[in-house]
Amino acid sequence: MSTQNRYVVAPTVTVLAVMKGRLSGAIKGHALLKKKADALTLRFRQILKKIVQTKQEMGKTMRASAFAYTEARYAAGDFKHTVFDSVEGASVKVAASQDNVAGVKIPKFERLGNGGETKMNLTGLGAGGQQIQTCRKAYLKATDLLIELASLQTAFLTLDEAIKTTNRRVNALDNVVRPKLENTIAYIKGELDELEREEFFRLKKVQSKKKRDADLLQKEKEASGANDHSKVANGGPAAPADGFMGSVKKAASNLLDAVGADEDIVF
């Protein structure tokens, strides 16, 4: 029903103009948001593909790194205590920058520092240094890949959220705001038409009343003109008025009879 799903407004021309403005705004906004959602989805799909690729690649790289680690251990003995002891500040860090897709900010990670010039360099100086450095490089490579994967994953989550919000807005505009505005406009238009018809009817009524009054006046004049010469002494208006009232009374009693017969009339 149109009365339920619309704004409660006074049905005037001004409000109608406002509502029309809002409707065109809603339609434009819907089109723009739809475009945004499309752009986001496009990017989202690219990222999805990349994530799957990178995850699989990560599996391989991690395997390679683990193998390099085993090699290093074989060559250099158990060196993990040396490694844990020499941990101080991180030489490999992550810098977060922002990427912008259709107004959605996506964090992006990059590696900072090459992780080379630390005490780790000296690990295994006694034996197996070569293997340990290879292992270090393998893990550094894995780190790079993981950072890339982290970027993709963050982008994935952010975009997912953004797409959901955008779609929700698109649907809200399409399914809630637009019908509501359209209903309101229809209501205002109907109401304005109704007012116009009322006005027209009133004018016609006034016109017919005026015409009737004019007719009566005419008749009265004619009647008074006819009686003029016979009842000069009695004073003119009484006699014709009497005749007129008599006819009215007769009509009224007719009307009352009709009322008595008509069962639809309540009063």
Added chain:
Amino acid sequence: MAAPGPEGSLMAIIGDEDTVTGFMLAGVGNVDLRKKSNYLVVNEKTTVKQIEDTFKEFVNREDIAIVLINQQHASMIRHVVDSYKKPIPAVLEIPSKEHPYDPTQDSILSRVKLMFGAEMGM
């Protein structure tokens, strides 16, 4: 959101000894002035509660941008990992030496697959 700062953010690692050693060797490890480290070595003495607490601590730390966790340890606290929804820090599940990578267990990858559906063809 992690405050990047000019010096960048850290990566945190939860994993078995070998995995953590490898990443330490690459220069990821960090121990700050208060002797707070950005890694947790999980061995047979580590309790699930400990892993869970450390994971929660890492994802709530401002200076950490990426949390790496071995897949078998992520599976131990699966409910916590799955309920973690924030984009930053990013939580990555990595394979370890003893446990090869199982893509079906990865919470992100399973979501990706779900969304990609038939298009993936995998």
